Amino acid sequence: MSHMEQPSERPGDGIDPRGPNVPHFARLFAIWLLATAIVEPVLYFLVWPHIPPGTMTDAARGAQFDALVLTMTAAPVVIAVLEYYLYAMIVWHQKKGEPPEDGPPIWGHVGIQAGWIAITSAIVMGAFVFGTYELINTSGAGGGEGPSPIWTPAATKNMLTVQVIGQQWLWTYRYPQFGGFETPDLILPNHTKIAFHVTSLDVIHDFWAYQLGVKADANPNVDNVAFATTNETGRFTVRCDELCGIWHGAMYNYGYIVSPTAFYKWATSTEKKLAPLTKTLPKFAWTYNPSANGAGGGYYPSTDPFYEVYKYEYGSSGREGNLPAVHIKSFGWKPSQAGAHHVRER
């Protein structure tokens, strides 16, 4: 290394691709600008509509838009870094046959260092301000906001409250505005603000209504609230997203967004149909004490609230069958089966 000349004294320096006179920076910038100009419109026009989780609710739409903004912010950064590394590898390597030399002793550059810090700080602060705006603007962005959410939808007059109850290994839903009946089927009306009140009877679960862009942990003794406004009818997936024991992987089912009239018909008829059962349930509350209702989930079969469902629907031998989702059959939707199926198999 000690044998190298000072770069500026090297003969023919002007044509050395490594020399200081080559406009590396201008070249890099031009390539970056071109690549960015191609990639950004592609992201905006072609990729955006396909970004999960779709547009079924305002929360989902918000998440989709946020992911787009992050991607469009990240793309120029990724392009710049990758381009730079590739350029360096191609242009600034020790060529075969050349005597091994050292590079120029550059220890730093105040302007570049300061500029770097300024640019990264600006990007980061932008991401923070935007993320916070989106979080508040969409009343919590579909995420669990704890028992007393501070970012709530503006008008809560026609909001539907759905209580989501997790237990090993099953989701059930109670509708307090319809007498508090409890069902394994999640049916929601379209164009309606929904408040999900998520809680658990045993361990921590996580209610993930994927296409709704809603996710909230189900903690025992905690009422975790998440908001979303429905936009489209259709089917969505509900999965448990927090490890809750051996059948966690099978703890999923499907929900449906239907027209408000269909929902109203379903809810009132189910309320009537399940009225005898609802009377045997613990009184509607925001959280439940597991020992009060026996935790369910097959651990304590004699106090499993759903045991009553089977007796009601099928007589006491009904435990072997699937969960009785019959009450929505009349609306043309397939009954949900998965999840519960496994619990019964056990």
Next chain:
Amino acid sequence: MTATTMELGAGTTGYRPTATRLAHPWFSLNVITAFLGAAAGYGIGHWIGNYIASNYAVVQSTGQNNVAVVLALFFGVLGFIVGIGGLNYPILKMFGYQPEERAPVEDWTKYFRFSTDHKVVGKQYLVGVIGMFFIGGLFAMAIRTELTNPTTHFFAPDIYLQIVSEHGTIMMMMATSLVVGPLGNFLIPLMIGSRRMAFPRLEAISFWIFLCGLMVILTALPLGGFDTGWTGYAPLQTEAAPGMDAYLVGFGTIGTGMILNGFNQIVTIVNYRAPGMRWSRLPIFVWSMLATSFLLTLATPVLFVAGWFGVLDRTAQTAFYVNTHGGSSYLWENLFWFFGHPEVYIMAIPGFGLVGEMLPVFTRKPLFAYRVGAAGMFGVALLSFFVWQHHLFVSGINPDMRPVFMLTTELISIPTGFIYLIGMGTLWRAKIRFTVPMMFCLAMYFNFLIGGITGVYNSDVPVDVTIHGSFFVMAHFHYTIMGGLLFAFFGAVYYYTPLLTGKMLNNTLAKIHFWWMFIAFNFTFFPLFIVGFLGMPRRVFEYAPRLQVLNDWASASAYMLGMSFLVFAVNFVWSVWVDPKPAPANPWQSLGLEWQLPAYKMPWYNFERLPIILSDPYHYGEREALPVAHLQGVLALAGAGAGGGLAPVGAVGPDPGPEISPPRGEAEREDPRPE
């Protein structure tokens, strides 16, 4: 046998150990006695536990005596440490004896003993972490096998969860020590010109404790495993099978080792620098070890306490994590991640340090913006204590604090960006040499870019609502830990093996390993971002059939990835033991102090004479620069003759001229770096 080290004065005539071996030939402590001790301890602990608790109502109704399991594991670990001789010194001291000072054993059996030579401990750690990585990797292969089909199962669901949990826990524990253990212990004294670590006995014991922790985690399997994943959330934790005790005791054990190791490295770096090793001359890798060690000592106690609460809940029936009795399952989540986030930087910063150390060598340029790099590592370390709730955005904990945690998390990308600044600045107009270590460094930058950018997605609450707890997160942390730390580590293994062993690894096999691992890694984990975004949660054995193609692709690539490590294993075994090729001294023409003397030939006290540090090790391309250190020691400099000391072997630093030029006054030398 206890090998104690002596207090060594700053090199005068050089220290010659009295070569008497006082170990009794018919009874000396080593791994065999350690395992005997462990077995005895396990039995005793189990017996005590049964004696205490077998008539507890909870034990009688569940048939599960957690007291016995916890005590058995605890005494097992204690027995192991006693059996290896780790407590000889304190015990003798306690009874008023002055333990004899003996020179360490010099034959191959030293690797199976309690050794206080930091170079031996480093190699023990190296074999330990690679071994654990292979075991954890087998579990990974099993995971990918189960996930080849959305509904047909290879494992029963409980077995599958045990596999996932073992994989995660082993890998996390392994990765925590992956660099700090082997390379930190081996290199720090050599890089700062010290004869030893500050606390050689702590250093040795931290290794054996590390090994015990991993063995305890493996004992979870015969105990019924644990089904909580590596995060161990309560209440699932509280109600889990006895394997959970192994998880808690295992984390407590390994945590103890982490704290001791970190503490030892901090004290060493602060107090054991050779004369002239100012902070501004400290190699960037040592800076990274210092930052990591602060995280180890400050964050791990929180994990220890959290685990202890868990043990109490499961044994003494306390209610730290039981909501209905005044505790809170949120408490575990908070404590775990208060440790857990610094933990993820424990697994990132060492990789930054290694890459920063190797880049100047293979670009033949000074490290760009050295101070910014060191500041970046400390910035990351400091901020990592303020972000833990980004793991809990949808948990309902402190929901109104989410913007704050979003901010702190995103702020971390600024100091993390410094690592890219120093990398890109160093590459500017460089003379890149595409050696295998350099290729690993470049790959680390590529992988960490993807890992880091996807981290910003996780930090953005609205987007995190979709990707939290999904395979997206899984892919993200594999990109940072495996793509970042592990790539840097393997680069460093290729780079430092000549120093550790005096053998050169086969270059062709190394290149095959690199490309194979790099491609297979990206093929495995990149699709998993998409899988997660499309709705697949973590830790599930069943998934939507529409995701099968991507999952099968990932599984096939994962098998390839697993096989790539066999290339490494074959290369290592072949080149180091079967058909060794001696390495040239300083094969990479590094200016680093650690390369100026052949470590593999060094006595256990390293330097015959303490070196005098003259400059930082990055003066590439500077003809006028001083060598990194004066290796003749104090006497030579004082003009008392150059004899006696080791001559620089294969020194390739700037030629100081035929005569040893006395160092110019510190003030005379201009520091060419900007402030």
